[in-house]
Amino acid sequence: MDAIILQILNGLDKGSAYALIALGLTLIFGTLGVVNFAHGALFMIGAFCAVTLSRILTLSHTVIDETQKDFLGNPLKVDVPYIYDIFGQATGDAIIDWAVPISILFAIPVMVGIGFAMERGLIKHFYKRPHADQILVTFGLAIVLQEIIKYFYGANPIPTPAPDAFRGSFDFGAMLGFDPNTIIYPYWRLVYFAFAAVIIGAVFAFLQFTTFGMVVRAGMADRETVGLLGINIDKRFTIMFGIAAAVAGLAGVMYTPINSPNYHMGMDFLVLSFVVVVVGGMGSLSGAVLAGFLLGILESFASMAIVLETLPGINQIIIYLVAIIILLTRPRGLMGRKGVMEE
Amino acid sequence: MGLNKKDFTLLLIVAILCLFAPFILNPFPEGSAMAQFNAGYPDLMQRLVIFGIFAIGFNILFGLTGYLSFGHAAFLGVGSYAAIWMMKLLTMNVIPAIFISVLVAGLFSLLVGWISLRRSGIYFSILTLAFAQMSYSLAYSVLTPITGGETGLQPKVNDPRILDGALAAGETPRANLFGLQMNQSYEMAVGNWIFTFNAGYYLAALVMLVAFYISIRIFRSPFGMMLRAVKSNQQRLNYTGLNAKPYTLAAFVISGMYAGLAGGLLVAMDTQVGAERMFWTASGEVVLMTILGGAGTLIGPVLGAGFIKYMENIVSKINKSILEQWFAFMPDGIEDLLITLVYPFIGKGWHLTLGILFMLVVIFLPGGLVEGGQRVGRLFKRKKSADDKPDGKTTPAE
Numbered sequence: 001m002d003a004i005i006l007q008i009l010n011g012l013d014k015g016s017a018y019a020l021i022a023l024g025l026t027l028i029f030g031t032l033g034v035v036n037f038a039h040g041a042l043f044m045i046g047a048f049c050a051v052t053l054s055r056i057l058t059l060s061h062t063v064i065d066e067t068q069k070d071f072l073g074n075p076l077k078v079d080v081p082y083i084y085d086i087f088g089q090a091t092g093d094a095i096i097d098w099a100v101p102i103s104i105l106f107a108i109p110v111m112v113g114i115g116f117a118m119e120r121g122l123i124k125h126f127y128k129r130p131h132a133d134q135i136l137v138t139f140g141l142a143i144v145l146q147e148i149i150k151y152f153y154g155a156n157p158i159p160t161p162a163p164d165a166f167r168g169s170f171d172f173g174a175m176l177g178f179d180p181n182t183i184i185y186p187y188w189r190l191v192y193f194a195f196a197a198v199i200i201g202a203v204f205a206f207l208q209f210t211t212f213g214m215v216v217r218a219g220m221a222d223r224e225t226v227g228l229l230g231i232n233i234d235k236r237f238t239i240m241f242g243i244a245a246a247v248a249g250l251a252g253v254m255y256t257p258i259n260s261p262n263y264h265m266g267m268d269f270l271v272l273s274f275v276v277v278v279v280g281g282m283g284s285l286s287g288a289v290l291a292g293f294l295l296g297i298l299e300s301f302a303s304m305a306i307v308l309e310t311l312p313g314i315n316q317i318i319i320y321l322v323a324i325i326i327l328l329t330r331p332r333g334l335m336g337r338k339g340v341m342e343e
Numbered sequence: 344m345g346l347n348k349k350d351f352t353l354l355l356i357v358a359i360l361c362l363f364a365p366f367i368l369n370p371f372p373e374g375s376a377m378a379q380f381n382a383g384y385p386d387l388m389q390r391l392v393i394f395g396i397f398a399i400g401f402n403i404l405f406g407l408t409g410y411l412s413f414g415h416a417a418f419l420g421v422g423s424y425a426a427i428w429m430m431k432l433l434t435m436n437v438i439p440a441i442f443i444s445v446l447v448a449g450l451f452s453l454l455v456g457w458i459s460l461r462r463s464g465i466y467f468s469i470l471t472l473a474f475a476q477m478s479y480s481l482a483y484s485v486l487t488p489i490t491g492g493e494t495g496l497q498p499k500v501n502d503p504r505i506l507d508g509a510l511a512a513g514e515t516p517r518a519n520l521f522g523l524q525m526n527q528s529y530e531m532a533v534g535n536w537i538f539t540f541n542a543g544y545y546l547a548a549l550v551m552l553v554a555f556y557i558s559i560r561i562f563r564s565p566f567g568m569m570l571r572a573v574k575s576n577q578q579r580l581n582y583t584g585l586n587a588k589p590y591t592l593a594a595f596v597i598s599g600m601y602a603g604l605a606g607g608l609l610v611a612m613d614t615q616v617g618a619e620r621m622f623w624t625a626s627g628e629v630v631l632m633t634i635l636g637g638a639g640t641l642i643g644p645v646l647g648a649g650f651i652k653y654m655e656n657i658v659s660k661i662n663k664s665i666l667e668q669w670f671a672f673m674p675d676g677i678e679d680l681l682i683t684l685v686y687p688f689i690g691k692g693w694h695l696t697l698g699i700l701f702m703l704v705v706i707f708l709p710g711g712l713v714e715g716g717q718r719v720g721r722l723f724k725r726k727k728s729a730d731d732k733p734d735g736k737t738t739p740a741e
């Protein structure tokens with residue numbers, strides 16, 4: 001029992017990331033009808049927003065510290081972040097420590113801006129082109145974005161730690177009444193799951209309970225009619241693209257402490273996220289979220305030692321295997337609607 | 344040969360280009376500043392034609408039927424593994440290795456295609472991608488006894504090789520064609536130029552010509568017409584009472600066999616295999632080649648493969664000091680500015696250049712380099728009719 005709970009917990013953080021990216025992909029597909037292969041790159045750019053902000057926060061100038069001497073007896077030069085000058089040392093340290101959560105505020109405008117630029121600058125011209133062209137051009141864009149990041153940040157993963165308060169693990173099993181030390185779970189993964197749940201809830205609430213969301217949903221169902229009613233649906237869809245980009249970006253920001261960001265993390269997640277979207281059902285938001293968590297948890301179950309003994313290597317291929325089975329037995333995916341992407 | 348005049352001319356041009364490639368790709372004398380643009384060394388020339396085969400095969404599927412496979416590298420990888428096992432168990436002669444690689448890749452693509460072709464559009468792309476990623480992960484982990492895992496495979500001295508005689512002491516197994524070693528080269532020095540004629544390259548080029556000829560025949564056959572019909576309107580095809588699946592499956596298997604052939608040749612030239620050639624970026628690369636050259640045209644994939652492989656080798660070799668040499672004649676300020684502007688796109692930045700180039704092609708030139716050539720050709724034709732001035736520029740065929 002405790003092993004099962006542990007695997008479910010382990011699957012949650014990866015599942016959250018899949019769900020967030022797949023949610024954004026589905027939003028873009030459902031509104032604009034565009035298959036966005038550059039979505040993984042948006043996830044990656046989000047992660048590098050966190051890296052950038054923590055670098056900005058630790059920007060330093062050198063001062064001569066008269067109290068400390070080096071071995072020659074000269075006063076020691078120390079680097080002092082500018083942020084100390086503004087907020088004082090204690091607050092400054094706290095801000096640097098909390099760089100990743102603070103990056104959320106930084107990443108939202110950046111990601112929305114990038115999303116707008118992408119949609120208006122490139123994707124707008126591809127509405128009428130075949131899906132294959134959309135896949136190809138966004139695939140090219142993904143390569144370009146990832147190479148730009150590589151040029152500025154290098155090819156190595158950049159460790160970006162979580163705030164001190166969340167750095168350790170805690171004994172989750174003891175809380176539930178199991179033996180101590182059976183279910184140890186890092187705090188940050190729990191934070192990530194909670195964060196993902198909040199974001200997913202917010203997106204759904206936004207679509208369900210606001211007038212804007214209602215219009216967008218109407219546009220997803222029948223774009224032409226909404227346009228005939230005199231509503232500028234294109235503008236709203238552009239905004240949805242920005243929101244989808246921000247969702248992917250935030251997923252990336254919060255993922256940095258779990259996995260040090262590198263320039264190809266987006267591509268790694270993209271392939272899996274597409275599988276998630278297809279399993280969930282193209283164009284179904286709840287399907288994307290459900291499939292994201294489901295596949296994340298399945299993946300962690302498949303990497304249990306007992307499973308690996310009977311089926312070696314299953315943890316590597318489980319997601320693809322499930323995707324193949326689902327696609328062949330339930331062609332529309334778990335919750336796909338009729339008539340979406342059925343050429 | 345069953346070709347019309349235009350196709351025969353095209354085949355002849357490609358054959359002549361292949362034959363004289365060691366000269367054409369080596370236009371600059373050794374030691375000159377431009378020598379880094381020379382591509383006439385065996386390794387690169389082999390890659391040019393082998394990836395040409397890969398792209399020709401991919402084009403039979405994507406260019407004719409419109410099914411976008413994102414998993415073709417798996418067939419190349421499977422073919423490579425089959426070839427290397429032939430070399431380990433049977434003989435270092437490349438003929439059985441190449442033969443078995445085509446066969447195994449064909450069988451594997453029959454399986455994958457039979458399942459994947461039940462869906463179309465993006466679902467097909469995802470299914471092929473899933474199969475390729477599965478093969479890649481399995482080759483890295485569970486199948487290590489067969490694939491060598493991370494280290495990969497290469498022929499060892501103490502492999503059985505039942506058809507070959509025992510190796511002399513200190514001799515290493517080398518890929519050969521009835522004794523003619525694949526890495527054997529003849530160097531011809533003319534003045535400052537050194538031209539290299541490599542046995543492996545000519546074998547690969549010959550195979551590519553055969554592959555190209557078969558592809559022309561497929562394009563012009565009734566079977567090719569059916570595939571085009573699948574691309575333009577599969578629904579209408581179904582309504583006329585035809586089942587498209589056997590045709591698409593045949594196209595899929597043929598293109599899988601081409602990929603296997605390319606994989607076998609890669610092993611014949613450079614006797615080692617690693618799982619990374621099955622990674623999905625490798626599948627993406629053949630898509631890039633085909634689109635860049637011109638999907639659905641005969642010569643396009645070969646052009647695209649040649650262009651990408653050439654640029655990859657040449658552009659990645661340019662470094663900062665070479666740039667400084669080039670721009671040395673300019674005033675210092677402008678020189679520095681130019682170098683900072685160009686630097687991100689060369690050397691390690693080659694993928695950035697490739698990505699931008701690819702986007703530009705998809706946006707402005709959906710027909711690839713071939714369409715570009717045709718546009719330029721039309722431009723000249725119009726000028727000619729207006730001014731009635733003869734010009735020396737020839738328009739590319741197809």
